[in-house]
Amino acid sequence: MIRHLRGLLLRRSPADVVVDVGGVGYGLAISLATYDRLPEEREEAEFFTYTHVREDRLQLFGFAEEAELSMFELLIGVTGIGPTSALTVLSGIPLNALRTAIFEERVSDLAQVRGIGKKTAERVVVELKDKIRGTSAEARPGEGKGVASAVQEATMALIALGFQAPAARKAMESAQKKYGGEATVQELIRHALRDR
Structure with missing residues (x-):
């Protein structure tokens, strides 16, 4: 699985890019939010990627x-x-607005996206509300990493490891009491896993 690419941006459009990494051109489908952050062509670019494999094709999203x-x-x-x-x-929908729409159960905001009907929007809210709870205040781009972002990053990692969102938040509260404001993400996660 390809999770990260850094290389020369050969071509860019609002829907996709081609990145040269060591002489190999990778085509990535991208969002408009990513497009807005791209450097000019022939400059170095970095992408966090998702590899989607189907029977008939391999697709990268950056x-x-x-x-x-x-x-x-x-x-x-x-x-x-x-x-x-x-x-x-x-x-x-911008990322923070999407988190807020899910958290506040604003189905109508989600249903305005082309191809997402009311029923799908309702499913998004139901299935993701607990998974994103506590992450809507993540550090914005350009802000320094502090205690709050370490806790949020650790919370997201715990959810990815199978914790339910309420249990992950409770584990972070316990870890914060033990470590105060000096804990690293790794320490917070280790504490939560030990106390599980």
């Missing part, structure tokens, strides 16, 4: 931020949403 990749992976886990639909959602 994202400028890990947070956008994480949301993409959550979206494709929702019944009825494939990679193309997930990319459409990420192109149609």
